[in-house]
Amino acid sequence: MQQVFKLPDCIKKDAKFTFCPGCDHGVALRLLGDAIDECGVREDTIAALCVGCSVFLYDFYDIDCLECPHGRATAEATGIKRARPDKFVFTYQGDGDFAAIGFAESIYTATRGEKVTSICINNTTYGMTGGQMGPTTLLGQVTTTTPFGRSAELNGYPMKIAEHIALCDGTAFSARVSLDSVANIIKAKQAIKKACEVQIKGLGFGFVEILSSCPTNWKMTPQEAHRHIREKMIPVFPLGVFKDVTKG
Amino acid sequence: MAKTLISGNKAIAQAAFDAGCDCYFSYPITPQTAIGEYLSEIMPKANRGYVCAESEIASINMVIGAASTGEKAMTSSSSCAISLMQEGLSYAVGDQLPLVLISVMRAGPGLGYIYPSQCDYDQAVTGGGNGDYRIPVLAPSTVQECVDLTHRAFYLSQKYRNPVIVLSDGLLGQMMEPAEFVKYPYPEIDTSKWALTGAKGRAPRKIRSLEINEEKHNQNLQHIFDKYAQMEREEVLFxxxxxxxxxxxxxxxxxxxxxxxxxxxxxxxxxxxxxxxxxxxxxxxxxxxxxxxxxxxxxxxxxxxxxxxxxxxxxxxxxxxxxxxxxxxxxxxxxxxxxxxxxxxxxxxxxxxxxx
Amino acid sequence: MAYIVLDTKKCKSCYLCLDACPKGLIKKSSETGMTGNFVVEFDDKNGECLGCKCCALTCPDLAITEVYK
Structure with missing residues (x-):
């Protein structure tokens, strides 16, 4: 009999996530914790965190954390890494944080090829403020600021974050994964670990966009939310690895 | 020691380097661009951090990131671009992080002309960021003082874990005068008690301006005001x-x-x-x-x-x-x-x- | 015989693990948890658990803390 699953050492032993029931943030945090553990860098890790549900990471992780202004985590991660190139530096952000208010910082951090890792939770809404339209909100999706559904004419189109990041020459790895099923969770774990490894190997910017549920603001059960990811989100945001410099 | 004929901007850049500035991040804007140009040459050669950032919003936040590791970090800018940095400055105060900002004033609101001016006294001294906070402001009047006060700015920022502004202007920045670059008697401040360096053999550290616990949040704010009171007792120069x-x-x-x-x-x-x-x-x-x-x-x-x-x-x-x-x-x-x-x-x- | 360790104090009754278990060994219990809803229980009288970790991988709240196989 051997132990085949344990919680990551990165996460505090007494941690109790404060996310809503069924929210995939918890899965993403666990996978990231596993990746950091497996890379053996927990004690050399510094996280840059902004604003939104993602910021709660600092309450749950046993690592050094810096709170940043909304959207600026990748700029602050750049500063941390330039000051201490020997440290493992990552940001954990929502789609609004990474790709709306902070997109300039994000895309330039990738373009410069900063040796940092960014994880972006794409749940097509601003979760913490109660479900407003974000950069990735689907066409037709009802939010508190698109009461008639997102219209392309009025609100423009959802942003394809991982594809944008993959276009940057400084990006070493960019992928989009999903947490809607066990099979996809396993693939997500592999991608997150890869995004960490490219930093450690000094290859460039590592990025993973994670399609993630927000049952509360989507007004769905956790099960319906995962079905929504499969049926509505993945057709718009295809899963896959868009750039991987370790593969020829 | 021999004197060097040098502009105020370059004098500040050299003084920052001499003071041990480990990271400098900025975006070009007249009349302070010479600071970044000067440092873009000497910082990488000395294996220190230099990034020509995509914006002043990015540069101030890069400085905050570097400062959080306990290293000395600086940015420089002017007027309208310093307006862009106010969010970052407010965070740096709340996070209690030491950094140095060189402000070389332009003239007038909006884009502002590149003539010399002192129209950003209020911006520097009373601040434009949110929250109830102060930032020490040092105002040189000669190129020699640009050197002296840049050294002092690094010392004060580390002593108080607060941003410090050196307030220059377009005239002083571009005017050349003889200046001496000497060693300054400021002690090195130990940052190892609070800096983010990875939680190796110690409890993890969280640097943040918001504590959800109201009592702790108020204690932090009170501590910031205690620092201002100490500055008023110990740091006044005229x-x-x-x-x-x-x-x-x-x-x-x-x-x-x-x-x-x-x-x-x-x-x-x-x-x-x-x-x-x-x-x-x-x-x-x-x-x-x-x-x-x-x-x-x-x-x-x-x-x-x-x-x-x-x-x-x-x-x-x-x-x-x-x-x-x-x-x-x-x-x-x-x-x-x-x-x-x-x-x-x-x-x-x-x-x-x-x-x- | 494989088994899981379940910490129901962390269970928020999202029931994602019910669908994840290929053997249907996780069920709603009759005890309520932190959200006021019934928490889950691991019911493997016949020793069917495969130790596949699917439940643990799916749980967003660290409530499945260990899996042995």
């Missing part, structure tokens, strides 16, 4: 001349501090009892000394390259004990010594009319 018998006191900061001295010399040649007072720290402001002077000197002229910003602090300091008037320009030019002398003569009016 320069004064001929104040003992002065009937008129000329008050100015930075570049205008030179011109009031020239005006005083002209006035003294004419037998007019004029003194000068130049705050070097704009926060903490030299309230106590100005108040003492105002016990005897009843006419104070504040000369600024703006339409009246520091005058508010002078009025608070003298608290009605003296008449305080302002002379200034809206933007883009200084007042020379003859213009200042005219103002002095106007103030002294009837009494000296015959002798002039």
């Amino acid at each position: 320069e004064e001349h001929n104040v003992e018998d002065a009937e008129v006191l000329l008050v100015a900061f930075g570049t205008m501090g030179r011109n009031i001295k020239a005006a005083m010399n002209l006035a003294r040649q004419k037998g007019l009892k004029v003194g000068t007072f130049r705050p070097i720290t704009l926060f903490p402001f030299p309230n106590k000394r100005l108040s003492e002077i105002a016990d005897k000197t009843k006419k104070i002229i504040v000369a600024e390259m703006n339409m009246g910003q520091m005058i508010k602090d002078v009025k608070v300091a003298v608290n009605g004990k003296a008449d305080v008037v302002h002379i200034g320009r809206p933007a883009g030019a200084w007042l020379d010594e003859t213009e200042i002398l005219e103002a002095v003569e106007k103030e002294l009016g009837g009494k000296y009319a015959a002798s002039i």
Whole structure:
């Protein structure tokens, strides 16, 4: 009999996530914790965190954390890494944080090829403020600021974050994964670990966009939310690895 | 030590390097771009951090990131671009992080002209970011002081774990003067008790401006205000001349501090009892000394390259004990010594009319 | 015989693990948890658990803390 699953050492032993029931943030945090553990860098890790549900990471992780202004985590991660190139530096952000208010910082951090890792939770809404339209909100999706559904004419189109990041020459790895099923969770774990490894190997910017549920603001059960990811989100945001410099 | 003929901007850059600045991040804007150009050459050669950032929003946040690791970090910018940094400055205060910001003022609101000006006194001293906070502001008036005060800015920022601003202007930044680059006696401050370096063999650290626990949040804010009180006790700097018998006191900061001295010399040649007072720290402001002077000197002229910003602090300091008037320009030019002398003569009016 | 360790104090009753278990060994219990809803229980009287970790991988709240196989 051997132990085949344990919680990551990165996460505090007494941690109790404060996310809503069924929210995939918890899965993403666990996978990231596993990746950091497996890379053996927990004690050399510094996280840059902004604003939104993602910021709660600092309450749950046993690592050094810096709170940043909304959207600026990748700029602050750049500063941390330039000051201490020997440290493992990552940001954990929502789609609004990474790709709306902070997109300039994000895309330039990738373009410069900063040796940092960014994880972006794409749940097509601003979760913490109660479900407003974000950069990735689907066409037709009802939010508190698109009461008639997102219209392309009025609100423009959802942003394809991982594809944008993959276009940057400084990006070493960019992928989009999903947490809607066990099979996809396993693939997500592999991608997150890869995004960490490219930093450690000094290859460039590592990025993973994670399609993630927000049952509360989507007004769905956790099960319906995962079905929504499969049926509505993945057709718009295809899963896959868009750039991987370790593969020829 | 030999003196070097150098511009104010380059002097600041060299002084920052000498002070051990480990990371410099900035975005170009006239009239301070020479600082970044200078450092872009010497920082990478010395294996120190340099990034020409995509914006001033990014550069101030890169500086915050570097500062969080306990390393000395700096950015420089001007006027409208410093407006972009106000969010970051407010966070740096809340996060209690040491960093140095060099502000080389442009002239006027909006884009602002690149003429020299002092129109960003309020921006630097009272701040534009959210929250109830202060930032120490050091205002050089010579290229040598650009060197001295840049060293001091790094020391103060680390001592108090707070941003510090060196407030220069387009004239001082681009003017060349001889300056000496010497070793300064400031002690190295230990940052190992709070810096983010990875939680190896110690409890993890969280640097943040918001504590969800209300009591802890209030304690943090109180601690920030205790630091300001200490700065007011320990860090006030000013320069004064001929104040003992002065009937008129000329008050100015930075570049205008030179011109009031020239005006005083002209006035003294004419037998007019004029003194000068130049705050070097704009926060903490030299309230106590100005108040003492105002016990005897009843006419104070504040000369600024703006339409009246520091005058508010002078009025608070003298608290009605003296008449305080302002002379200034809206933007883009200084007042020379003859213009200042005219103002002095106007103030002294009837009494000296015959002798002039 | 494989088994899981379940910490129901962390269970928020999202029931994602019910669908994840290929053997249907996780069920709603009759005890309520932190959200006021019934928490889950691991019911493997016949020793069917495969130790596949699917439940643990799916749980967003660290409530499945260990899996042995």
